[in-house]
Amino acid sequence: MNSSPTTPTPSSHPRLLTGIAPIAASYDVILSDIWGVVHNGREHFAAAVDALRRFRAAGSTVILLTNAPRPSPPVLRQLEGLHVPRDCFDDIVTSGDVTLNFIAEHGLKPLHHIGPPRDLALFDILERDTGVRPPLVPLEQAAYVVCTGLFDDAEQPSDYDARLEIMRQHKVEMICANPDIIVHVGDHEVWCSGALAQRYEQNYGGKVLQAGKPFAPIYERALQLAQVKRDTPIDRTRVLAIGDGIGTDVKGAQGEGLDVIFVTSGIHRDDLHNGQRDPRGHVPDQAVLAALLRQHQVEPLASMSQLIW
Incomplete structure (x- = not known):
């Protein structure tokens, strides 16, 4: 879909998805944020785990991409402690790495x-x-x-x-x-x-x-790892990033010429979901969403309240 990291012109009517299945076949590599997408630091999100598993079952390579300041081994242990199953991703790249x-x-x-x-x-x-x-x-x-x-x-x-x-x-x-x-x-x-x-x-x-998102080194490392996993050159038009941070996940992915899904129930939830305690599954305020995207001059492929198949 996206082919070059051009400066986007945000739409006044951002695209919303209720599930990621309709676009899944367009991508070979998934770069998924962790905190705010897969878990909230206290518990994992079952719907997100299910979606990542389905991506892998369809042949996609899933790389978890996180700004955690620790190297991969302790982050993997944290995921185990939150009962994030190892079969929902292929590997992980951290800002600490x-x-x-x-x-x-x-x-x-x-x-x-x-x-x-x-x-x-x-x-x-x-x-x-x-x-x-x-x-x-x-x-x-x-x-x-x-x-x-x-x-x-x-x-x-x-x-x-x-x-x-x-x-x-x-x-x-x-x-x-x-x-x-x-x-x-x-x-x-x-x-x-x-x-x-x-x-x-x-x-x-x-x-x-x-070291981390939205800057290039962490994306370069993740795409190199995906290439090793797939044993074939990576076509960036078939890479999908997923994240809840406009200034990190969305900005970083677009800077690398990648399509990106913005998860609205994460770090920006208070603005987009009127302070709901658990906004997953609820439609974000579309006027606020459009204004937020304009403010940051980003245009994700689509937005979702949560990662769900």
């Missing part, structure tokens, strides 16, 4: 980590896979910073202004392991490392290297 590549390119330069202790697994996996473990040092001694999130889910991005000022003074580059600004954990909103990266760029003029 791309971050490992960025860190490896910096060699043994000392770095400072901003993020919760659970994300230190990033460096364990780097050492296991490459034999390299850059020293973790205080901020004032760091050659660069790896940001995987805020230390505490209750914190605000403004709580980090003192650190960002030190980084500005030392001209320190930030590797942002998760470009998401905010995520829903159940019914709660939690700030992500993308919020700190945005603040560092906009308020402090800092340099940021982004």
